[in-house]
């Protein structure tokens with residue numbers, strides 16, 4: 001077993017870190033606070049060829065999920081966590097790369113691979129929640145094509161995306177009563193598609209939207225994968241989303257611990273640096289261990305994905321472990337800063353919301369535990 005990163009991966013890590021640090025957390029917070037986006041940061045990373053590094057070489061990538069995880073981690077470690085990495089190259093790019101026709105790949109992947117185009121992802125609905133089988137956005141046959149109608153919510157970054165990959169229902173399985181799901185790529189300027197912002201309290205450069213599809217007409221070549229057969233592509237795509245969520249959380253954990261260590265080395269209250277008190281240093285050390293353990297599981301999940309192995313268990317474990325580790329790391333870093341932990345200038349409370357979000361999304365902690373209970377431990381399903 002080889003734990004050594006390749007020289008290309010090391011170079012990728014240092015290059016992404018240097019680009020992201022040249023923007024830094026202040027840039028990120030300022031953009032988020034003024035309703036702006038991280039366009040300059042995204043463009044700089046895209047220019048270097050990093051925004052779709054996981055996609056096949058002919059489409060501007062050439063690396064794998066391990067490389068995209070490095071990009072997401074280092075960007076977050078510079079205080080600039082980008083949700084767009086989770087959706088555009090990770091889930092949408094991988095689904096199209098593996099389940100799209102050659103023509104669909106040629107149409108959409110060059111933009112996602114180069115980062116010149118973004119794709120949002122829409123599965124969540126007000127009444128479906130964690131139960132994707134209850135998706136009520138319907139796609140019905142209309143001549144040679146389709147008509148989409150329904151509502152999605154909490155859709156990140158659709159305002160900065162050219163397309164959105166939408167999970168629809170095209171029927172009901174007569175045996176199970178579950179929805180038969182079908183995936184479509186929808187241009188965000190399609191007639192009948194509209195979106196309105198949802199106000200959330202986290203600091204993020206991607207905004208969240210309720211998206212309405214009102215009789216949106218699509219030709220059949222916008223359908224990805226088989227009619228009614230989206231479960232396989234969907235579950236394949238959700239693993240990269242979990243891996244990149246975990247990588248983002250690890251970056252945030254590292255970011256918080258680095259700030260805590262710096263502060264604890266210099267702040268003196270009783271004539272010695274506060275970091276010399278074990279009441280502060282031990283929780284930080286424990287948090288560092290947990291972030292590193294989560295990073296190992298994330299690397300395992302990314303490696304399995306890139307090797308064509310089933311990464312579902314590792315991806316779920318990595319996402320849960322990384323969310324728990326990052327939240328403890330940020331919380332302890334805030335504790336280390338005393339009152340300053342609450343000040344936006346110290347850049348900790350401003351990342352807490354993003355880490356807290358990633359405990360709920362893209363899959364909640366409870367749904368991960370459900371998965372591990374049934375798939376890993378073989379326990380009966382409770383729902």
Ligand SMILES: Cc1cc2nc3c(=O)[nH]c(=O)nc-3n(C[C@H](O)[C@H](O)[C@H](O)COP(=O)(O)OP(=O)(O)OC[C@H]3O[C@@H](n4cnc5c(N)ncnc54)[C@H](O)[C@@H]3O)c2cc1C
Nearest residue numbers: 121122123124129130154155156360361362364366367383
């Ligand atoms: C800022 C933000 C950005 C988002 N971006 C996107 C996006 O880009 N695209 C997209 O499609 N969605 C997005 N989401 C939605 C997100 O993925 C969902 O909020 C998340 O998956 C949880 O679904 P829900 O909110 O419907 O919770 P619910 O399913 O209503 O669950 C509520 C609570 O009940 C628990 N629960 C539910 N079922 C069970 C069970 N069987 N056993 C135990 N506990 C259970 C859940 O774990 C959770 O704690 C985003 C959400 C936010 C807040």
